[in-house]
Amino acid sequence: MSNTSSAARASAENRNSREPASARELTEAQRRAVAELMRVSPVADELGRRFAAAGHELHLVGGSVRDALLGRLGEDLDFATSALPEETQALLQGWAEAIWTTGIEFGTIGATRRGLRLEITTYRAEAYDRVTRNPVVQYGTNLLDDLRRRDFTANAMAVSVPDHRFTDPYGGLTDLAEQTLRTPGTPQESFADDPLRMLRAARFASQLQFSVAPDVVTAMTAMAPDLRRITAERIRDEFTKLMTGADPVAGLRLLVDTGLAEQFLPELSGLRLEIDEHAQHKDVYEHTLTVVRNAINLEEGGPDFILRMAALMHDVGKPATKAVGPDGRVSFHHHEVVGARLTRQRMKALRYSKDVINAVTDLVALHLRFYGYGRGEWTDSAVRRYVTDAGDLLPRLHKLTRSDCTTRNRRKAAALAADYDALEERIEQLQAAEDLAKVRPDLDGNAIMELLGIPPGPLVGQAWRHLKELRLERGPLEHDEAIAELHRWAAERGVTPPA
Incomplete structure (x- = not known):
């Protein structure tokens, strides 16, 4: 691959040097599996040929490659390309069944084709000022630099289309085999760029049931206050995904242990100090996690x-x-x-x-x-x-x-x-x-107004609620009994029904 950065090459060499034999064997098998998957994915290959004919690279990337390797690829496909957003949009015209450009400011064009949702993003080399909540988007020039800016190594792999070349410069396949979350660069650098990645680590611990590398946990603990830079909406979305994952308790423990919960859900951390009323076998925090399970x-x-x-x-x-x-x-x-x-x-x-x-x-x-x-x-x-x-x-x-x-x-x-x-x-x-x-009162609002000779207003609502209380207390009333109770209630308030 051209324009390979020295940092990317060094990272790849270091990761390959620690790769166990079992992982190397798994690598070859899963490369073939991805190639076979892509071979039977005509939509991706069709799209790849359109980009190649125009002189551009196109790669299936990120969670799509990870999920393909895990055997759980869905209908949403993520791609990275050397083409600029305007060029991508032009290449999709006449081929995609629908196109949307809501993410164009971040270099992303969306499309649908044969039941698949595609998101195609120009290579990125983002710059962050590490103060504001959003990145300053800068387009990159090569795949390796684009993969380096991703959150975790398991999400930093790519498969080119239509030729199905597998790219894994940061040892993501090894980490996938070991079910471990690591960052392509240092976790400190990654989390300083986007603190939401710390919460995403907890989310993946829940969704994928992966463990988090010790150096990543250390950085999460030290940098937890940086999560305050992130909008409530982005935190909410990640937390919701965590809570609906396969094992949310693993993600919740990670939030509490690293101090991330203190930044947006301090009530959870506060439960650790409270012993439950049985005073026997678990504190309220452990009890709560058990209730979730x-x-x-x-x-x-x-x-x-x-x-x-x-x-x-x-x-x-x-x-x-x-x-x-x-x-x-x-x-x-x-x-x-x-x-x-x-x-x-x-x-x-x-x-x-x-x-x-x-x-x-x-x-x-x-x-x-x-x-x-x-x-x-x-x-x-x-x-x-x-x-x-x-x-x-x-x-x-x-x-x-x-x-x-x-x-x-x-x-x-x-x-x-x-x-x-x-x-x-x-x-x-x-x-x-x-x-x-x-459950409703035995007389509705219209009947109440007719029987009491009153217009719409607060008094009708008061009578309705009184009859509902009777309904809850005594069960269904006979019609004449309900009328008698309404008249009794009205008389206590000086309301005289019409003759």
Whole structure:
């Protein structure tokens, strides 16, 4: 490859010198696998031929190569090219089914072809002032320099199209085989350029279940405060990917251990110092990670960010509500109320959508409601309120409540599980009889206005809420009984129905 930098050559030589024989054998096998993959990918090869005919290089790069080697390549393909964005756009005209230029300021042109989404980016040699939140884009002149500016070696490999040459100057294939995250240059240099890469390391630990090299962890720990340079939206997006990965607990531990969590989710780190109310086998931090794992095991149909986030945040109110009684037992009264407020504040700061914030916050607020059911104190009214307050979140609340049982006392765990089984059965019985999912007053707003002879206004809403409370308390009312209750309520407020 022409224009190879001395730094790239030195890095490649150093990495090759430590490559074990098993990795060398794996390298050859996986090179053939990538070539075969590309051979049966006519879209990529067609595109490569168009660029080659115009005198430009085109390479499949980054996560696309990594995922191909892992056998999990999807429908999104990332390419790097020597062509400038305007030249790329011109080459796509008449070939791509759709083209978009939203990333053109960063050298990226997007396109679709035969169900594949393609992003083609001009070689980059970015310059950062290491103060502002965005890079100053500078176009590069060769593939090796472009690969060097990538976050991790496993993402710094390339396969040329259409001729399928494999390029791995920084030992990414070895690190992929060893399931280790390293940086092409020094981690200090990489993270100074873009501090979000530290959070991305934790995300890949979750998504790919890779370990992080010791020197990378050391740099993350020393440079964690640099994450403050990054916008809340970028942090949110990386954190969401971490939470929906295969093993978010690994990523969460890395965030806490390196101090990164302190920069955007300090409530998580704060749990390490709080001993739970059982005062037996785990602190609240370890309990929380266990609840996250339990919730994942109960998921159906793929990762559920709302459930996982509620599991992560369900006890964040404990530090502020910790109290020690005369008998020395620790309590956290009303921690679910405080936790819901802290959850809302933190997720707003991270710019999550209102719907997601409300769902997670409501689950945190409701997660303790079940406790006490086993003592036989719940009336049908209490069950109705539980279902109504949970609303569409009820299936997630079931999972969260079950996940929160982490005691090692088998008898206690079995009793809690049996109690919740009984509650779910009771909910099903009431739902079958009363359609709890659609609990409404026995009289609607129009009927209230007609029966009381009042116009639309606050009084109608007050009457509606009173009737709903009765519905929750006593179940469905006969029509005449509902009218009588409405008239009774109106008389107490001096409202006289029409004759």
